[in-house]
Amino acid sequence: MILKTEVIPLEFKRLTLFAGHYGSGKTNIAVNYALLLREQGLPVTVADLDIVNPYFRTLDSEAVFREHGIKLICSQFANSNVDAPAMPKEVYNIIDSRTEYGVLDIGGDDRGALALGRYVPSIIEENDYEMLLVINKARPLTRNAEDTLEVASEMVSACKLPFTGIVNNTNLGPETTEEDVISSMAYAEEVSIALGIPIKMTCCDIKLYEKLKDRVPNLFPLSLQKLYYHLNTEVS
């Protein structure tokens, strides 16, 4: 097991927000990032602001959070049969109390980002945040910089909080190769230049970490979340 703190010497803002196209990997990164903060001994609360995704939620990692002493705020309807886009009132606690480190998992696309809008004035006023754009070149609607910028600009229009950094999470799930990560760097660079914000980190499956660590700056290894319902076999 690689200690994540050896890997990325990050300067942690009080609030770290992960937003991006749906399916870009926001939830998984938020979970791993919260663990990273916790390893620093910081008090961490994760808030799931996803009102878009019906099935895959931070709640799936509840046991991991409990084990590491990370607090989780999510809709009481997550993973249930209730299709109500409700936000838990406790989100105000981490936005306003300003005593703990908060990791916010924002819902996908502009529809997901819209839900963030109500907290934005308070976030900007405190001014101790990182708003990270999670991108994945292997996703069909963000395969090039141009399309990715379109999604990013729709999100900013929806939530009115500009991005401050990029998280390159290019992956093909369990089939991701080193080459997939390497070849995505030019793409991430292009997005970074166009938006005028830095690439905060590049993510990879923990299994690829050793092979990539000398070739990719600010590499963040992800221990993947448990796969959904024993799906780890091929059909044919």
Add this chain to the structure above:
Amino acid sequence: MQEKVLMKGNEALAEAAILAGCRHYFGYPITPQTEVAAYMSKKMPKIGGVFLQAESEIAAINMVYGVAATGKRCMTSSSSPGIALKCEGISYLAGSDLPALIVNVQRGGPGLGGIQPSQSDYFLATRGPGHGDFHVIVLAPASVQEMADMTLKGFELADKYRMPCMLLADGTMGQMMEPVVLPDPVEIDTTPKDWAVTGTECKREHHIVNSLYLSPKKLEDINLERFERYKQIEENECLWEEFMMEDAEICIVSCGITARVSRNAILEARKQGIKVGMIRPITLWPFPKKALLSAADKVKSFISVELNMGQMKEDIELAIRCKKPVYGCTRVGGMITTVDDILASIKEAAKGEE
């Protein structure tokens, strides 16, 4: 061959529909298939296609009827309660012999039910979803790759037999993400079909697309002709996959997400010395009856693993003419069978046969 991409099942089927030449999508949002509409709303305007969010599911299916009558590839998608609303329109499509793709990403029911995965529209899909005597071809994908491949297949079969085709996926298939190789774009024959309503320009007799027949005899003839076509489909278009059936003593029958879980259960059971295999129906109508009947001579029993109260189990019993016992392993309400659930059924079946 195209490069691999990471897609949700709902996106994969939407992109595959575009690659299949579909430029007309009509829908109404409902969880867990909303990504289909979201994807189409982003993509269609960029390629000169039509994305239209209708005022209701009923409106959407009737828009599909309109486009289908012109011979163009078109589709709608929904989830269980929305599909129930579309049934009238599907019957009209079948009665007018029109090709179209209808996607059903199933959720729990009955009624409003829930948003978690289900396979409880098996009866609805396989018995002809609507009033009157008819069938739709029903395809049941079990991976994101198959969501794409079966979409293409669905359009092909619908065109070939001039009838609606339903892609019957469970919510998991719509929501889960897997790497996919998208199919190459299909070259479509753009010559107007000899039945399509495309405008006569006063140069030919007009075509009529209709499901109303004033003469009972004519209506009977049309029904008989249609069922002759259905017979050909049953003969030629059955699709299924066999897994470890060579020496199997117990045969699991399962499709979609439960086939994925069953596969793991089979591997586990074999470690424990129980010889289990699986027949995974890919077309649910036509149902792969012959494959099951021939398996019935080799195995001691069957287990139907499904996310409903045992709907496909009836088709298995019919297909094997009740030659062997059929056990059921089912979860409902949005719950999904686990490897342990299936192992317990396998052990029950193995014990029953001693």
